[in-house]
Structures are given as C-alpha cells and as structure tokens.
Amino acid sequence: MWHKIGGSVWLRLSSFSLMLLLLVACSTSTQAPPLSVTIEPSPASSPILSPPSHLGAPACHPPSPLDVSNTGYQEALGTTGGTTLWVLFEGGIPSARSDAKLIWRLGPRFQEPLRFVGLGPQGQNQLPLFVSAHEGSNWNRPGDEWGTGFHFPVAGCWDMRVTGRKDVGDVWIVIS
Numbered sequence: 001m002w003h004k005i006g007g008s009v010w011l012r013l014s015s016f017s018l019m020l021l022l023l024v025a026c027s028t029s030t031q032a033p034p035l036s037v038t039i040e041p042s043p044a045s046s047p048i049l050s051p052p053s054h055l056g057a058p059a060c061h062p063p064s065p066l067d068v069s070n071t072g073y074q075e076a077l078g079t080t081g082g083t084t085l086w087v088l089f090e091g092g093i094p095s096a097r098s099d100a101k102l103i104w105r106l107g108p109r110f111q112e113p114l115r116f117v118g119l120g121p122q123g124q125n126q127l128p129l130f131v132s133a134h135e136g137s138n139w140n141r142p143g144d145e146w147g148t149g150f151h152f153p154v155a156g157c158w159d160m161r162v163t164g165r166k167d168v169g170d171v172w173i174v175i176s
Contacts, residue, residue, distance in 0.1 A: 056172035060157035083107030085169035096155040110164030121156025
C-alpha cells in the first residue's frame with residue numbers, strides 16, 4: 001500500500017506541509033486581522049514607512065506613523081486592504097474643538113463613490129464639512145487627491161476612514 005518516496009520528493013512534501021501548517025497557525029486568531037498595506041514606489045527622497053500591524057489599538061497605541069520629510073507638513077500612511085492611502089494634515093494635527101483640512105491620496109482601488117468619515121473616541125460619526133477633488137498638486141504621493149474638512153469636537157483617538165467601491169482605508173490620529 002505504501003510506496004517508497006524519493007528524498008527530494010519527501011523534502012518537498014515536508015516543506016509544503018510545514019509551510020501550510022505555519023500559514024494556518026498564523027491565520028487563526030480571536031481578533032480581527034489587521035488590514036494590510038501595499039506601498040507603491042515613491043520618489044527616492046521620500047522614505048517608505050511601514051505602519052505597525054495593530055494600528056488604532058485602544059487609546060491609539062499606536063496611531064498611524066507620521067512623517068514630515070515629503071512636504072514639511074505632517075502626513076500619515078494609512079492602512080488599506082490592498083492599495084495606498086496617505087493623509088496630509090494641512091496645518092498639522094488638529095486639536096479638539098477645531099476644524100481641519102485633510103488632504104487624501106487614494107490608490108487605484110479607491111473607486112467612486114467615495115465616503116469619508118471620522119470615527120471618534122466616544123462613538124462619534126463625523127461626516128466631512130466638505131469634500132473636493134483636487135486637479136493638481138505638488139504633494140508627491142501616489143493616487144488621486146481629495147480634500148476634506150473635518151470638525152473634531154473631542155480629544156482622543158480618531159479613525160479617519162475612507163471607503164471606496166473596492167477598498168477601505170484608515171488613518172488613526174490622536175487629537176489633544
């Protein structure tokens with residue numbers, strides 16, 4: 001009933017089984033899996049950030065990583081299901097009880113209709129004050145550019161979310 005298996009076949013079969021076991025073991029969890037991030041090539045002068053795997057944990061530990069090297073303004077790399085997402089905070093990270101302009105760069109999987117929302121620390125569901133498509137820009141990040149205005153009524157961890165036809169993306173920020 002059992003046939004003799006050659007050494008290389010046995011090694012391949014064992015390697016495949018071990019890889020399959022590792023994939024299954026790593027994919028089972030009681031928590032929702034973190035969203036993955038795909039980063040498109042950026043200019044050599046712009047560093048590529050890799051966000052931690054569990055962004056937006058309680059109290060924003062950690063929030064989305066911030067960078068200022070591309071424009072001098074604070075910008076954050078978002079997490080998505082399979083494309084790129086960047087948010088630039090015009091004037092810096094806003095404070096509580098203030099309005100702010102956020103500029104978004106959305107990768108190709110974010111197809112219209114788009115929905116922007118701020119999910120606040122006390123269950124707020126803040127819709128933007130305005131949404132506008134940008135035709136041209138000197139912000140050197142991949143994707144289509146959109147501008148939004150948001151009001152932040154309270155301090156805390158805010159999930160700035162965009163939903164498109166084929167993807168969802170989040171940027172977590174701490175409003176003080």
